[in-house]
Amino acid sequence: MSLRRNALIALGLVVAVPAVWIGWSAWSLRAEITGREDAVIADAGERPAPFDAAAMETLPDPVRRYFEFAFPDGPPLDISAVEVEMRGQFRRPLMENFEPTTARQVASTRKPDLVFSADTPIVGPLWAVAYDVFVDGEMEMGAKLLSALRVVDEQGTPELNRISLRRWLLESPAWPMALLPGGPVSWEPIDDSHARAVISAYGLQSSMIVSFRDDGSISALDAEEDGDLETPYHGSGEHTERSDYRLVDGVRVPMSFMIARAADGEIHPFWDGRITSIRFRRD
Numbered sequence: 001m002s003l004r005r006n007a008l009i010a011l012g013l014v015v016a017v018p019a020v021w022i023g024w025s026a027w028s029l030r031a032e033i034t035g036r037e038d039a040v041i042a043d044a045g046e047r048p049a050p051f052d053a054a055a056m057e058t059l060p061d062p063v064r065r066y067f068e069f070a071f072p073d074g075p076p077l078d079i080s081a082v083e084v085e086m087r088g089q090f091r092r093p094l095m096e097n098f099e100p101t102t103a104r105q106v107a108s109t110r111k112p113d114l115v116f117s118a119d120t121p122i123v124g125p126l127w128a129v130a131y132d133v134f135v136d137g138e139m140e141m142g143a144k145l146l147s148a149l150r151v152v153d154e155q156g157t158p159e160l161n162r163i164s165l166r167r168w169l170l171e172s173p174a175w176p177m178a179l180l181p182g183g184p185v186s187w188e189p190i191d192d193s194h195a196r197a198v199i200s201a202y203g204l205q206s207s208m209i210v211s212f213r214d215d216g217s218i219s220a221l222d223a224e225e226d227g228d229l230e231t232p233y234h235g236s237g238e239h240t241e242r243s244d245y246r247l248v249d250g251v252r253v254p255m256s257f258m259i260a261r262a263a264d265g266e267i268h269p270f271w272d273g274r275i276t277s278i279r280f281r282r283d
Helices: 002-045 054-058 061-070 158-174
Strands: 079-091 098-108 114-121 127-135 138-145 149-155 185-191 194-201 204-212 218-223 239-248 251-263 266-282
Touching (some): 002 114, 002 127, 061 204, 098 266, 158 204, 158 218, 158 251, 218 251, 239 266
Antiparallel strands (some): 098 114, 114 127, 127 138, 185 194, 204 218, 218 239, 239 251
């Protein structure tokens, strides 16, 4: 009986020790991500809204129509940050299959800072937590298998920082107050249904071509250069489509989205989903 009991104890330890390690790693990683989110929210709340009311009159026509559409009661200048929950299908870099994924994103509306994290299955019971952080002009990208084993670790370079700056712009239809004049985004006219959004911050600059529908809503944003489809990360992607606008706390937000890589005239979707919850943080 003693031998059997010892064998059962040993077996229990073999199961319990990895389970405890994985559980602690998951808690620790989530606490780290939450800490980064809280820092972005706190910093945003301490900053004044960077709004230039006079410049509204000089905006390109489709941009003015967009702001009238997005803010039916006028721009809510007291919104400093946003928390977004998402669910959909995600394709990992250099892969073809899509997997169900849940994600969360916290962003400042007053400067281009954001924290993104996602949970996605890998094979069978294995899952990974991926995260992108862009704060004060420096990006950090990582992924951990079972929340414990690091499989991606990318630190900021001038090019990755610029791509992360564009990432905030690409995601901005979910927090359109960040696109108002006076902030990091300026607008250049193209035609009645397109305008160029130029984002400048932290000594970096990027731009995207924004397409507008007849009702004023943003339908798509496109980078002005091809992406490198061979990288082990998607970065910002080069193309996004936005639809199913809903009025949330006085702001019209697109609840459906598709984000894709783009090169050689072709788009390659990698994140197709819906916003399931959005919360605006007010001063």
